[in-house]
Amino acid sequence: MAAALEIHDLQKQFRSPDGRAAVIVDVPRFELAAGAQVAVRGTSGSGKTTFLNLIAGILTADAGRIDVNGLRVTGLGEADRDRLRATTIGYIFQTFNLLQGCTALENVELAMAFGRGVDRAFASRLLTKVGLDGHLHHLPRQLSVGQQQRVAVARALANHPSLVLADEPTGNLDERHAADALKTIRELCRENGAALLLVSHSPAVLEQFEQVVSFADINHAFGRREGAGA
């Protein structure tokens, strides 16, 4: 069985305002087994969002390769990367990124519409699973912050992804809601057989995971910047 995620010699650089090229991501090797749940410890500005965006195919790498579920993301054109995101990768954002004009159910169904097809029964089941059975037709502004995050979790699982990326998913939640949200994310990923790669700087989140790695250890570019800063 192919790993959920394999990365080799991944590099991404950006040009700073003064015109100098700065390497933001430099990951020689990283692997996530199918169905595994790994937390990555990273501070803000460490390039972890860029790292996740590279895996999701939102950004393209300058060098190296990324395989998701055995498929070489770095060799795909934009349309295929879109398809991969729609069918194989679920993404949970720190700011939830729900569509404000759509209800909870519609937010989940929209992800399905661009993915494997709308399955209202499954969408409702997912929302019920995250405790929103009475809020299917509520707009995001009618939901609490914690409830909005749960909609985002349900949406990430809508297309039966094999890999879920979570970028500071509890960053906007208080401690109690953060613990609940985290539990929900992990449970849903486990039930759906999806691997979970979660990045966070919160010790409360990280201590929930059996497998925690430091982003500075994965991303040598950040390690070098840290070292230079020290």
Place this chain on the structure above:
Amino acid sequence: MSAMPAANGGAAGVHIPRTQSGMAGVAMLARRSLRQHSLSSAVTMLSIGLAAGLTMSVFSLRAQSRDAFLGGAGNFDAVLGAKGSRLQLVLNNVFHLESSPGNISWSVYETAKEHPGVAFAIPYAVGDNYMGARIVGTTTELFDAFQYRPGRRLAVQAGGRLFDMGLREAVVGAEAARRTGLAYGAIFQPTHGLEQNEAGHVHEEEYVVVGVLEPTGTPIDRVILIPLEGIMRMSGHILRTEDDDMYAAQAGEEIPDEVKQISAVMLGLRGPQAGLDLDEQFNKRDSKATLAFPIGAVMADLFDKLGWMVQVLGLVAILVVLVAGSAVLASIHNTINERRREFAILRALGARRSAVFSIILLESATIAAIGTVIGFAVYAAIMGTAAIIIRRQTGVVIDPWALNAALAWTPPGMIALGLIAGLIPAAKAYSTDVATHLAPQT
């Protein structure tokens, strides 16, 4: 690494699952956006509606009024009248508009009538009105020979009859009856002059209405018909001999042909050659009268002269269409910046650039389509009003619901305009940078 290289460099046999077209999502988002920006969407739809309605009305009115006026003369082929403008002759005697260019002598009528190519010659004498409805003195031959449409002759409504040539009786056109209130049995006194005038001299003669015409949808609906000599004998009307001596007709006394004067002779011809002969006779050799032949050509000439006005109206309609198109562009373009994040989210969920592009185009096309439906309501309002005004002013009937090519090409044209107007905002949405706009907003 354990994975084997595949076609794309990944593991063998691995492929990306198929995705749906996303049209359901595209349609839902377009609908949501229109609802979210309901005020600007409604205003834009209204502007498209006005543009579509105006465009259809201008082209339809142009075609219909041309057809109606060119065919408004029924089976009259020519008008013979006083020396002067052919157009004035036609407008005055066929459409009962404009002032009379003057009178011709009875001998001119008889000359025309005796021409072998003339099927019928009906004299008209005008000069009076009743409450603005023109009074036309004529003979009962009008009811026998004149066909306002092929096979359709003037008919008096049930209970009425034609006037007696020797009595002060009148048959009232349908529209004239409605406007003046004259009904069967009513008695009225004509007023001097072709138009209603408060200070106009009211003739002492009293006429009794013996019939009201069935509506014809032609200018004859607007007039009151009386016996020809009724005009000549009206108090205050002075006839003149060829030597310019004045003659006032006395009751019970026959009017000599030498002093009879009429306004025009309406001619039905047996063929176009007769028209050419009469044209040669009256327009080129005889300086006493003018022949307007063929009537359709005279009206066509008028429409050609008025062509610039129609072109200006068409230009105004095109400008309104362009303004409406700009309104679609501005309305959607203004929302693009606030929606960049929404597009980035959709892209992050796997929506292709083309899907985002389609959302905007669907919105602009929907605005244009709904606007066009409103346009048909605007068209109905304009055409309905125009039909009433034209009928009241000229007697000519136009059908607001008649099919016209503009009704067929305007809807797809407006939708195409909407799509074109949506291209710029759609391109902006298409180019949305996902990573940049997904970042938390501060």
